[in-house]
Amino acid sequence: MKISNPVLRGFDADPSMIRVGDTYYIANSTFEWFPGVRLHESTDLVHWKLLPSPLQSTELIDMRGNPASGGVWAPDLSYADGKFWLVYSDIKVVNGAFKDGINYLTCADQITGPWSTPIRLNGVGFDASLFHDDDGRKYLVQQTWDHREYHHAFNGITLTEFDTAMMKLKPETARTLWRGDEVKLIEGPHLYKKDGLYYLFAAEGGTVWTHREVVARSNSLEALSFEASPGNPFISNFDTPNSYLQKQGHGALVDTPSGEWYYASLCARPWHHATESATDPRGWCTLGRETSIQKVEWDEEGWPYVVGGHGGTRYVEAPVDAIVPDNAEDPALPRxxxxxxxxxxxxxxxxxxxxxxxxxxxxxxxxxxxxxxxxxxxxxxxxxxxxxxxxxxxxxxxxxxxxxxxxxxxxxxxxxxxxxxxxxxxxxxxxxxxxxxxxxxxxxxxxxxxxxxxxxxxxxxxxxxxxxxxxxxxxxxxxxxxxxxxxxxxxxxxxxxxxxxxxxxxxxxxxxxxxxxxxxxxxxxxxxxxxxxxxxxxxxxxxxxxxx
CATH class of the missing domain: 2.60.120.200 (Jelly Rolls)
Structure with a gap:
């Protein structure tokens, strides 16, 4: 059985993928569209079922008057302490020097809710995610926004400890983990821990043809302690202009019960008119940014890489322990x-x-x-x-x-x-x-x-x-x-x-x-x-x- 990419067709961007037991979940951005945050579940990474969205009321998010493409940017779904945690934004400004985005946290015992009254976290930057360390401590990891015209607007990845007793951030603990490389526009961070090392996955290059995902790691969460992978970019289509999938980058990593690894990424599929070049520009993505899944392995030095090359592939081997749902239909068939x-x-x-x-x-x-x-x-x-x-x-x-x-x-x-x-x-x-x-x-x-x-x-x-x-x-x-x-x-x-x-x-x-x-x-x-x-x-x- 193979995964056929994209697994989520049509405007399902910025995937945050997790596994709870034998079930996988993906949360996607919804921007100004309501309800907020799109959720899917799967037991085989091939067949995905749409679930009720968590942000169903104006108590959880009120976007009235928001500009186009404001609202919910890159929600982060995680599971710890027997419950689901969802971090999401409400971005009030799109063009110009400011974003005026507030990040919120809501929790639920079940993926279908009910979801708790949101906690206001901060407005330091967007694409915030929650990292649950194995010592019980929790941290908010986020892109950091700088409005000053004499600085680059994307000012690195900030880590801030979250006080679970008070259910609020501890701003005095904030520090910059990594500033990315010369490609700039670093965003969409997710932290993982494997074999005692912290791995930071982040997007760069903007969510256009130059988009990519990069990886850095450290043995601590100290400021600026992360080193970049020599294999970067982890995933990108900038140098694969003829690939079926384009713009791959921003996403999340997950392991299977049997120890395989997969990465969910946003992607796009451009088309072009007969009178236009297929590569410059690469075309028009009317279906928006979709979700693809690529298989991941780890090299002898402990760095992750995409099987088949950093351009990814259209068809990917499904997990060996995949549980195919009863009466499953080919998800690639026309609806x-x-x-x-x-x-x-x-x-x-x-x-x-x-x-x-x-x-x-x-x-x-x-x-x-x-x-x-x-x-x-x-x-x-x-x-x-x-x-x-x-x-x-x-x-x-x-x-x-x-x-x-x-x-x-x-x-x-x-x-x-x-x-x-x-x-x-x-x-x-x-x-x-x-x-x-x-x-x-x-x-x-x-x-x-x-x-x-x-x-x-x-x-x-x-x-x-x-x-x-x-x-x-x-x-x-x-x-x-x-x-x-x-x-x-x-x-x-x-x-x-x-x-x-x-x-x-x-x-x-x-x-x-x-x-x-x-x-x-x-x-x-x-x-x-x-x-x-x-x-x-x-x-x-x-x-x-x-x-x-």
Whole structure:
């Protein structure tokens, strides 16, 4: 049996992987998307099951108003003293000299919760992780942020002891363990102890094509006592531009019950247009940063290395002691997911922005998702949108909506969304000149809005109550369609949109927060303030390729 990378497809970045008994867990960043922190479990490192997220309420995290790609950066999951420990951030600033991020700690006896009221730790830097030493002492390990323009912003890795009696940090114990090397941008630290030595794993180079993971070690936790591995980088794709996986780096190490070792890393899979180079730049990652797993061994000098070379491989031998779940399906097969909205709660794959789905946004159940029109898709405070990740390069997504607006300021439909500056949608709205409902397509590209159909907008017949909307994503481009007869006949709207606008790499050209990925979802807008309701009766997501 082999691990097929990426094991988590579509925007599952910054993996923190642990093992408890014979079960592995991965926690991933969610940034401004709610609920906070994405969790998966596995018993074989091949098949992964999505679990309820730990940050389900605004008591645990309130991101209302957070900028795009703020919020939860690189959560750290650990297990000690018979319970799970979760360290996570809430980053309030993305661009500029500051981050204004606060790190929090919450605990739970079970991975499914309930999770405790969060403890505020510090704001020294992001990517904080908790190290449990074998003498019972605990330490927070984190990237250190320096706002001063005459210093490098990434000021090494700081270690601070955590007082378990008072459940607070001891700032007087803070010291710099390691500053990394000339590549800079050192972040994402995790500490491990093996054979009496402390091993520090950290990312460098930024989470782009130059991204990499490096290793250093020491026989103590004294300041600046760590030496770099002569085999660095531990993992990187900077010098493997033709590899299937790119951007590998930031991640976590785990051992198996039988003593094998594996490393979970973020990764990305770029595509490029036929008119573009495949290496400069390397392309567009519309699925965002995903999670891969590589096998690790240790050399005679006690340094870890990735089996097959530091570029990693697409297929990796699974653990010899893997426990394959009953009725396990090939996780690389295309997914087909249908939601008829019968449940009174949203499926785990659905996400909202910054705050939980609530009565202010609408309600779900009994075959309907009712969304109350709020702010525009540019709004970072009040927005009625539910969405799920793109998890394949080729897929169709279909819905049907009943919507009766009385103003052009009210809109509802099917959207592809990266952030508040980069999105498009097909939507139903009101045309006051023709006194009828119409279907329109619009795109927001770097906050420049283009409405495509205008006088050629599709008129919705008066007798039609439910309007079918469909999108077809085909790696480089995507289109929208509509139906007036319950999906029996579909009409393609002759607008072909470039998918690269929904990629990390495109967003990175003009904005510092490029850490998520493309989503497809349902939205209702009514910035007139009259709260026009849209009623969605189904959603279908069908992939058309082996995207693993």
């Amino acid at each position: 087909h997911i249908h939601d008829d909205f019968m449940s009174p709660t949203l499926d785990l794959e659905w996400n909202t922005l910054r705050v939980p789905f609530s009565k202010c946004m609408g309600e779900v159940g009994q075959g309907k998702l009712r969304l109350i029109g709020e702010g525009s898709l540019c709004n970072t405070f009040d927005l009625s949108l539910v969405a799920r990740r793109w998890q394949a390069f080729n897929f169709d997504a279909t819905t049907s909506v009943s919507f009766n607006p009385s103003t052009y300021q009210a809109m509802a439909g099917l959207t592809h969304y990266y952030n508040d500056q980069h999105w498009s949608w097909v939507y139903v709205t009101w045309d006051e000149e023709r006194s009828c409902r119409i279907i329109e397509v619009a795109q927001n590209d770097r906050n420049h809005l283009t409405t495509y159909l205008r006088e050629n907008a599709v008129v919705v017949p008066e007798h039609v109550q439910r309007i079918g909307l469909r999108t077809k994503v085909r790696t480089q481009t995507y289109t929208y369609e509509y139906s007036f007869d319950e999906g029996a006949t579909w009409h393609e709207i002759p607008i072909v949109l470039d998918a690269k606008i929904l990629s990390d790499d495109y967003v990175n050209e003009t904005y510092g927060g490029f850490f998520t990925g493309a989503f497809v979802g349902l939205a209702a807008v009514d910035y007139s303030g009259y709260e026009t309701v849209a009623e969605f009766t189904d959603f279908d997501y069908q992939e058309f390729e082996d995207a693993a």
